[in-house]
Amino acid sequence: MPFPTLAAPIAAALAERGYAEPTAVQAAVLEAETAGRDLLVSAQTGSGKTVAYGLAMSGDLLGEEARLPPAGLPLALVVAPTRELALQVQVELTWLYARAGGRVVSCVGGMDPMTERRQLAHGAHIVVGTPGRLRDHIERGNLRPQSMRAVVLDEADEMLDLGFREDLEAILEALPVERRTLLFSATVPRPIAQLAKNFQRDALRIAATGEGRQHSDIEYRALSIAPGEMERAVVNTLRFLDPRTAIVFCGTRAAVNRLHGNLVERGFSAVALSGELSQAERTRAMQGLRDGRARVCVATDVAARGLDLPDLALVIHADLPNDPETLLHRSGRTGRAGKKGISALVVPHNRRRIAERLLMGAKLQAAWSPAPSAEEIHAKDGERIVESAMAMLDQMPEEADLALGRQLLEGRNPEALAAALAKLLRAPLPAPEELAGPVSYAQGPRPDRDAAPRAPRANQTGEAVEGVWFRMNVGRNNQADPRWILPFLCHRGHVTREAIGQIRILDRETRFEVAPYLADRFAIAAAKPGQDDAHIRIEPAASMGPADRGAAGPRSAHPSKPRPAYQGKPRAGEGGRKRPATSRAPRS
Known part of the structure; x- marks a missing residue:
């Protein structure tokens, strides 16, 4: 049997839930050497520790009996750091002790304390709650702990981190001296070790293997x-x-x-x-x-x-x-x-x-x-739609559906009908977002953070034309990198990559060039940051002279692709002007 040492009703509850064998932490707390002893257990979340301490204290609650006595004063207490965790523990322990006639009551902050008081008055075998509410019920006399045989501190490290030390100590001091104290924690830092030393007797330390x-x-x-x-x-x-x-x-x-x-x-x-x-x-x-x-x-x-x-x-x-x-x-x-x-x-x-x-x-x-x-999302949607359609074709259709299918096919192109079905299936899906296309770094050294030279801008006659310069408050000291700066500027300013000219990364700021015919629109859009990039400010800057260009530092030594230059007149639809012929600078 997977759980040979457990009382029959507990073993039956586990079998009903499909527990074929214990997890590492559950097996550890059921070893013969743990019987009757205080336990200090380190186990990660998700390792089955709730059921583990439910099993560990089953012998203290049931003894040699097959069922628990009628509900009266609580026999066990479980303290958890949050309301959600306490309520989940209540659910777990309820099914675990259901066949033994167990009654589990919760006492958590945010719930009606008068309702909890009435439930406690009706009797309980196990009480699960949060530190503040449990302490309040004990001090008011609603929760009488004199019959408690076991207490569990679940996620004790979190309770200390959340500032519940005083509440925990008050609760533990109110409990009978002759009780088992089971302390479960993901880690055992010094405060947890000190808590165990103060409130446990000769605790057995268990580092549950396999919880990772x-x-x-x-x-x-x-x-x-x-x-x-x-x-x-x-x-x-x-x-x-x-x-x-x-x-x-x-x-x-x-x-x-x-x-x-x-x-x-x-x-x-x-x-x-x-x-x-x-x-x-x-x-x-x-x-x-x-x-x-x-x-x-x-x-x-x-x-x-x-x-x-x-x-x-x-x-x-x-x-x-x-x-x-x-x-x-x-x-x-x-x-x-x-x-x-x-x-x-x-x-x-x-x-x-x-x-x-x-x-x-x-x-x-x-x-x-x-x-x-x-x-990629559109492609994945297509795969899922085809898979769903194929699964439906494998099912035997009803006659009414076949008749409707024949009616739909009359005089219609089957391909167009299938396309309409695909469109119908895709319609409820949330639209994917267009990302700026960030570059994924390969493992290894990070690339140099300075931009490579870009091709000079030129007008229709071939003369070099300087764009409008802007600045933003992110520089080399802030790990500025042209690989994310360029797509960021395009997204923030609602422009394409061709509209961005030279990018000069200085120590404390970055200066960059925007096509003149888009400068006004870029300035308006860039002045409205989103919630996630509000700390990045973009504002107009003076043109960079030779001294400024020298201050920008050396160019990147790694191969980079220069941005294409714009020529001639602006594009149609941008500033109400016609789109120019686009020429790309030769790749370096």
Whole structure:
């Protein structure tokens, strides 16, 4: 038997849920040497630790009996850092102890405390809650801990990081001295070790091996983009991969609200999850994800702590995490229970080194590539439409559908009819975004950050014509690179690449040339930054003289393709003038 040491009702519940064998952490807490002892367990998110501590304390609650006694004073307490995690733990423990007659009550912030008080008065076997609300119930006498045989601190490192040390100590001091204390944490830094020393007796340290296996089921990708194109890259990544459920992590509540609004506007079924939402709103958002009404969750790190979403196939880091631990925790939302998942980091060119350090600190390898383009998404849509149509053809159609099909084919071109069907199937899909076409760096040394010389501009008579000069507050000291500057300027100023002339990268700023007939329009567009590139200012600058050109530093030594020069009159449709004949400078 996979779980030979467990009571019959617990083993039956596991079998009913399809547990063929224990995970590494579950097997570790069931070893003979753990019986009756305090445990200090380090296990990563997604390793099955909720079921693990449910199993670990089953002997303390059931003893030799097949069922729990009638619900009265709680026998066990589980403390979790967030409301979502506490409610998920309640769900897990409810099915695990259902056959044993267990009653699990939750006490979390944001819910009605009077309702929780009545539930506690009716009796419970296990109470699950957040530190602040549990402490409040204990101090008010609603939660009486004198009969508790076991207490679990779930994600103890997060509770300390969130400032719950005082609440935890107050709760632990109120519990009976003769109890088991099970402390579960992803890492065991010094504060956790000190907490264990103060409140555990001769704790057995368990570093569950194999918990990192979840990350072997995760494919890591780093998507290289131009600065300011984060939201467009997220849209295209969601469209290209088309996951059943995805979560997008942002760094702030404001970023969550902005990205969520943009996704909904573009036609995605998305929900937001941040600390400013009420518990009812958070519950509705989670339920929408679980029942399939929503497919994308945009969340902050704190709001997403402990989330366990079904069939979560994709994690997108819209804002890079602050440290390797956060990267691992975010990514651990997918690749669970043996299922494969993708973790994609959206990386502007000027933050590539930060992303590389994060990946190195987390000991992860990521495949670098540009974000999916609109052309790639259209091609992928075509593949999916053909696949869906072929699957429908394999099914036996009903007679009514066959009659309708014959009616549609009468006097019509079958090819045109199939094209109309493809158009109909494509219509509900959100439109992909046009990206500026960032260059993906190959692994190895970064290219020189100075622009190569460009062909001189000329008018109809062949005389050199100087464009209008602009400046932006990003220079060599800010890792300015013409490979992302050029597409960024085109996107920001609503012009094509042919409209940009020379680019001169100085230490603290970059100066560049714009075709005279487009300068006014470029200035108006460039003065309206987006949310993601508001820190980059573009303004007119004086023409660069010889001294300025010398200050720009040496030219790039690596091969670069000069931009084509414009000649003659402006293009039709740009400034109301005719489009000139275009001549390209010879490639270097």
